Structures are given as C-alpha cells and as structure tokens.
Amino acid sequence: MSTENSPKHLAIIMDGNGRWAQLKGKKRTFGHKAGVEKTREIVEACSKKGVESLTLFAFSSENWARPEEEVSYLMELFVLALKREIKMLNKNNAQLRFIGDISGFNKKLQTSIADAQQQTSNNDGLCLNIAANYGGRWDIVNAVNKVIDKDSVITEKSIEENLSTSGLPQLDLMIRTGGEKRISNFLIWQAAYAELYFSDKLWPDFDEAELDLALSDYSARQRRFGKTGEQVSV
Numbered sequence: 564m565s566t567e568n569s570p571k572h573l574a575i576i577m578d579g580n581g582r583w584a585q586l587k588g589k590k591r592t593f594g595h596k597a598g599v600e601k602t603r604e605i606v607e608a609c610s611k612k613g614v615e616s617l618t619l620f621a622f623s624s625e626n627w628a629r630p631e632e633e634v635s636y637l638m639e640l641f642v643l644a645l646k647r648e649i650k651m652l653n654k655n656n657a658q659l660r661f662i663g664d665i666s667g668f669n670k671k672l673q674t675s676i677a678d679a680q681q682q683t684s685n686n687d688g689l690c691l692n693i694a695a696n697y698g699g700r701w702d703i704v705n706a707v708n709k710v711i712d713k714d715s716v717i718t719e720k721s722i723e724e725n726l727s728t729s730g731l732p733q734l735d736l737m738i739r740t741g742g743e744k745r746i747s748n749f750l751i752w753q754a755a756y757a758e759l760y761f762s763d764k765l766w767p768d769f770d771e772a773e774l775d776l777a778l779s780d781y782s783a784r785q786r787r788f789g790k791t792g793e794q795v796s797v
C-alpha cells in the first residue's frame with residue numbers, strides 16, 4: 564500500500580484483548596500478552612507506511628477500576644515490553660514517548676518508561692506515543708491549568724500548545740478495534756476533525772492487512788474541515 568495518502572498522525576484504541584482470551588477459554592491476561600505482540604507488528608507496519616506519529620491507548624485513567632490482578636499484570640507486562648521492545652524501536656528508528664499521568668505508576672514502571680524514552684530519543688522516524696494513565700478530559704484540564712499559570716486569556720491555540728500531543732501533527736485518523744463504536748475519553752480534543760474507523764477485529768486478531776483496509780478507507784475520504792465539498796475539491 565502506498566505511503567502517499569497515509570495519515571500523518573494515527574491513533575489506535577486497541578480493544579478486545581480480554582474477549583479474545585475468553586473466547587479461547589483463557590484468562591484475560593493471556594489476551595494482553597497477545598496484544599503486546601500485535602502492537603509490535605502494527606508499530607513496524609506503521610513505520611514502513613510512512614505514518615509520522617502513532618498514538619496507542621495502552622491504559623486509560625479509568626482502567627485502574629479493573630480487578631487488581633489484571634492491573635498488576637498489566638504493570639508487569641509494560642515493564643517487560645518496554646525492556647524487550649527497545650531493540651525493535653531502534654531498528655525501526657522509532658522514538659518512544661509517553662503521554663498521560665505517568666506519576667500514577669509505580670517507581671519500577673516509571674523508571675522503565677524513562678529508560679525507554681531516553682534510549683530511543685535520538686531516533687527521528689516514527690514517533691510512537693503510548694497513552695498510559697491517560698484520559699482526554701485530564702489532558703484538557705491539564706493544558707488549561709498550564710495556560711492559566713501564564714496567561715489571563717485562554718485560546719484554542721494556547722490549549723493546543725499545552726496538550727500532551729503538542730508538537731505532533733494533527734490527528735488524522737483514529738481506529739478502534741473490538742467492535743465498540745465510541746472513543747472512550749481518548750484524545751477527545753485532538754479528535755475534533757479526525758476521521759474515525761471502527762474494526763470488528765479484536766486487537767490480537769488485527770493485523771497489517773486490517774490496517775491496510777483502514778488506511779485505504781481513510782485515503783478515500785474527503786476531509787472538509789467545515790467547508791463544502793466543492794471548496795475542498797478545487
């Protein structure tokens with residue numbers, strides 16, 4: 564698939580790990596393990612396809628409400644994945660960044676995050692943003708608080724510049740796997756003019772061919788940003 568019409572900034576809600584495992588008669592955590600493998604495949608594919616920025620929803624601020632066993636498994640899995648995937652990220656010239664309230668994680672995970680970010684900081688290919696302990700409302704409130712510390716007037720531009728995604732290309736496409744059709748407090752400001760694509764595939768079953776379907780669907784859309792079809796087609 565050509566890279567010409569690829570979104571510059573793609574976000575993915577990787578949903579369906581738990582159901583995928585349960586359908587196989589396994590524990591939900593088995594699905595998360597498979598989810599990490601899938602993440603690697605999709606990161607490498609995006610790198611190849613010329614996506615500049617890929618933002619993945621790994622852990623929402625609401626996910627703390629899951630059973631304690633699942634939450635601690637995820638924390639350990641993130642530590643392991645970060646350690647293991649640095650090589651792959653460097654091979655793909657991908658830079659890792661975390662967005663979200665990292666201070667909510669335990670020290671071990673915070674250290675792994677800082678190490679992984681540091682070890683990929685010289686890469687200038689794909690920017691891989693992992694949203695962890697992230698919520699879109701949190702992002703906006705956080706940005707507004709930063710602005711009011713400096714300015715008396717709040718503008719769209721000033722909020723934009725203080726969001727966790729500041730400096731990244733505007734969000735072009737958001738994919739959600741797993742069949743649900745909602746954005747679940749992910750990048751709610753940034754998604755204002757993003758195209759949305761919903762896949763019924765559970766995340767561990769999503770693959771490069773499914774990504775290609777989403778990208779070709781995206782490339783056939785006309786993005787109008789409030790204008791008329793005639794205005795944007797000239």
Ligand code: FPP
Nearest residue numbers: 577578579580581582595598599602621644
């Ligand atoms: C959604 O499935 C997935 C999560 C809550 C987060 C876990 C994501 C991964 C393990 C893959 C990414 C890993 C890294 C390191 C970026 P779900 O549990 O909500 O599935 P369900 O809807 O079937 O219950």
